[in-house]
Amino acid sequence: MSLPTRRRPPPRPSGSTASERLKEAAIIEFSDRGFHATTTRDIAARAGLSPAGVYVHFPSKEDLLYAITLDGHLAALEMLQEAATDAPSPVEALRTTVGTFAQWHAERFQDARVVQYEFPHLGHEHREHILGIRKQINAVVSDILTLGVAEGLFDVDDIPATTLAILSMAVDVCRWYDSEIKRSPESIGNDYGELAVRLVSARG
Amino acid sequence: MSLPTRRRPPPRPSGSTASERLKEAAIIEFSDRGFHATTTRDIAARAGLSPAGVYVHFPSKEDLLYAITLDGHLAALEMLQEAATDAPSPVEALRTTVGTFAQWHAERFQDARVVQYEFPHLGHEHREHILGIRKQINAVVSDILTLGVAEGLFDVDDIPATTLAILSMAVDVCRWYDSEIKRSPESIGNDYGELAVRLVSARG
DNA sequence: GTCTATACCTTGATAGAC
DNA sequence: GTCTATCAAGGTATAGAC
Numbered sequence: 001m002s003l004p005t006r007r008r009p010p011p012r013p014s015g016s017t018a019s020e021r022l023k024e025a026a027i028i029e030f031s032d033r034g035f036h037a038t039t040t041r042d043i044a045a046r047a048g049l050s051p052a053g054v055y056v057h058f059p060s061k062e063d064l065l066y067a068i069t070l071d072g073h074l075a076a077l078e079m080l081q082e083a084a085t086d087a088p089s090p091v092e093a094l095r096t097t098v099g100t101f102a103q104w105h106a107e108r109f110q111d112a113r114v115v116q117y118e119f120p121h122l123g124h125e126h127r128e129h130i131l132g133i134r135k136q137i138n139a140v141v142s143d144i145l146t147l148g149v150a151e152g153l154f155d156v157d158d159i160p161a162t163t164l165a166i167l168s169m170a171v172d173v174c175r176w177y178d179s180e181i182k183r184s185p186e187s188i189g190n191d192y193g194e195l196a197v198r199l200v201s202a203r204g
Numbered sequence: 205m206s207l208p209t210r211r212r213p214p215p216r217p218s219g220s221t222a223s224e225r226l227k228e229a230a231i232i233e234f235s236d237r238g239f240h241a242t243t244t245r246d247i248a249a250r251a252g253l254s255p256a257g258v259y260v261h262f263p264s265k266e267d268l269l270y271a272i273t274l275d276g277h278l279a280a281l282e283m284l285q286e287a288a289t290d291a292p293s294p295v296e297a298l299r300t301t302v303g304t305f306a307q308w309h310a311e312r313f314q315d316a317r318v319v320q321y322e323f324p325h326l327g328h329e330h331r332e333h334i335l336g337i338r339k340q341i342n343a344v345v346s347d348i349l350t351l352g353v354a355e356g357l358f359d360v361d362d363i364p365a366t367t368l369a370i371l372s373m374a375v376d377v378c379r380w381y382d383s384e385i386k387r388s389p390e391s392i393g394n395d396y397g398e399l400a401v402r403l404v405s406a407r408g
Numbered sequence: 409g410t411c412t413a414t415a416c417c418t419t420g421a422t423a424g425a426c
Numbered sequence: 427g428t429c430t431a432t433c434a435a436g437g438t439a440t441a442g443a444c
Contacts, residue, residue, distance in 0.1 A: 034238060035238075035241075036241040039437065040437080041436090049409095049411095050410065050411055050412075052441095053409080054438095054439090055438090056410075057409090060438080061439095117321065158395075161387070161395060165396070165399055168380075169376075173372075175375075183365070191362075195369055244421080253428075253429095254429055254430075256429070260428075265420070
């Protein structure tokens with residue numbers, strides 16, 4: 001079965017500018033070893049700059065983390081909103097949004113790990129901004145469930161709790177996925193979209 | 205509906221010895237800020253010791269992380285095995301194991317965060333040992349699914365993938381749960397046990 | 409915008425008295 | 427077993443030449 005409303009995330013622009021190369025280097029280092037275990041020297045070396053070169057483009061290591069997490073959250077939110085808008089029914093909307101979200105957590109598992117695991121290390125102001133985007137991501141799925149319940153398609157007791165459980169499954173993909181894994185991101189997306197539908201579908 | 209085979213995790217022994225107090229302090233600090241962002245001074249201060257006091261009881265910060273993660277993984281494994289053994293059927297076994305597991309991830313969310321998010325920062329040898337225990341945890345659920353499929357109770361395409369998705373939901377509880385949250389760990393355990401059964405049950 | 413050099417601080421861990 | 431004092435290493439970030 002094909003899922004025509006599912007979109008592949010656009011390829012990440014390859015780093016031409018120093019600023020792009022720094023962000024790409026930081027994603028690899030942060031996702032691999034965590035924000036605090038990564039040194040600015042590691043990032044600079046991977047981007048082909050001297051240790052001081054980082055500070056021309058980002059005022060601090062935390063600002064670099066913020067730039068990355070902001071990119072990642074906005075990309076995820078836009079993909080979800082687009083998938084939800086295009087879907088002809090709540091069932092299709094749930095299948096395609098969760099599928100897209102899970103696929104992204106596999107295909108871009110390094111970006112996703114920074115998004116999911118490192119954003120708590122942001123400073124207060126930056127973290128608050130990101131938390132606002134996260135609420136919007138939550139709302140995309142929550143709204144689909146609300147609509148599906150109203151139309152009698154879904155059987156859901158507690159919408160916020162179920163939203164959380166569905167997103168949990170998809171988010172956790174970035175924890176176990178890596179480039180060694182045989183299952184394709186597309187196949188993972190298909191499976192998780194299906195699991196989400198199964199989790200909320202009204203019984204015959 | 206009551207779930208008689210679900211057990212409450214035993215209360216954590218309150219820290220009488222300095223070694224216990226150090227482990228408790230480290231759980232709080234590691235879960236809150238991560239392994240690398242936590243200093244041995246933070247841990248020592250919380251345990252009521254001088255910075256040097258740590259090294260009488262643990263040869264290094266990494267050894268302290270290992271002691272904590274080992275405790276946590278063994279506790280989780282034992283709870284799961286006990287729940288699985290006591291259950292009268294695969295359906296009940298799945299409900300009670302996943303429920304127990306999710307409940308633990310709420311009730312002991314700080315221990316669980318160290319177990320789930322900090323264990324990758326262990327040294328090679330220690331990490332390998334922990335990975336062995338994690339495989340056993342996986343196997344408890346995987347074996348239940350296999351049995352349930354053989355008995356025609358479950359409808360599961362890919363047992364490893366479904367095991368992963370079910371455990372993902374429960375593991376992720378420790379990411380969002382905290383002491384502010386109104387839902388009780390028991391109620392979360394009930395819900396997640398039910399969700400797991402719903403995910404794999406054969407359709408009428 | 410990139411470099412070399414370095415200031416200044418914090419870190420994990422140790423020495424040695426009690 | 428706990429302390430005070432301290433070391434050596436490595437951290438973020440800055441200064442100033444080019």
